[in-house]
Amino acid sequence: MKKILTAVVMAACALTATSHAQPTDPKLEWATRLVALQQGPDLDSLVEQLAGSATQDLIGGWESRLESAPKAKQAKATEDLNAELAKFAADANKIIAGKVAQASKDALVPAYMERFTLDELKQLTAFFESPAVKKYKAATPELVNVFVKKLVETSKTDIQARAKQFNETAEKIVGPAPAVKPAKK
Template sequence: MKKFLTALAIAVVACGTTTAHAQATDPKTELAKKVVALQQGPELDRLVGQLAGVSTQELIAKWGPKMEASVPKAKQPKVSEDLNAELKKYTDDASQLIGKQVSKVSTESLVPAYAERFTLEELQQLAAFFESPAVKKYQATAPELGNVFVQKLVEASRPDVLARIKQFDDAAVKIIGTSPAPGAGKPPAKK
């Protein structure tokens, strides 16, 4: 009887291991993991940077006016320099903290979503697409091309936006009854 129980226990453990192994290597889930990993390139790094940048801008909006209100004008350049150094550290740290979550969030949310929404054949097609040399080249050059586009868009729209700013200023003068303070709305002069 003892041999039977031992054999049964071994069989149960072996069966459980086989089942767990089969679940862990589900071809559809594995292919979904591959597709998610393949599509994460420079654009994802840029997204992480943008997310960190948003929180940095929130800090600037919070602390900029406090600095101007609380720090004497003569000390503002030094305080601004110190704050900018801290903001740089914060942005780098925030990028790393967000970046560390990418793999976990991808595994927990994207992989199951891909496995649920796509068939095995569709996932194979997606993997082949993301592995193609053209897509790899696209992923590598997309940030640069995006920067070129944004730069050209800013240049092309600048005259119209500046004209609209003047319209707003003219309307604000009529509403408030005074012109904006000299230098208002312009970046500080470099020293």
């Protein structure tokens, strides 16, 4: 009886060890690896945009209420709300950034697995691991700055002219700005 019991226990242990040692889905491994390679500054920008959007939603909801507050309280209320908005924005950024890994696992990994074969996942991974792509990703923030600087430079005159036109039209709609009293000496 003892021999049979020992054999049953050993068989159960072997079955448990075998079930833990089974290889995982290679597509899952490669899709997970590919998603991890794509994390970086672009994702950080997306997180900031999402947090900024949430902050703008709050601002939109409170802006009219702030304007309806007594004039004597508006300056202090604006200052206090701005401080709270800054805290909210920082917290929203942390919350969203903290959800990136789970969202990637739940959404991106299965999406890659559905859309790409194992061979394609391996090719994409090799592409993102290549030295040229790594160099490209490292240079991207600087390249974006070069582009934005040139874009601002080349559009500045036209934007200033359009702003002047807007101000002239707005003055006709709203009326001229109140005259500024000269400073006393």
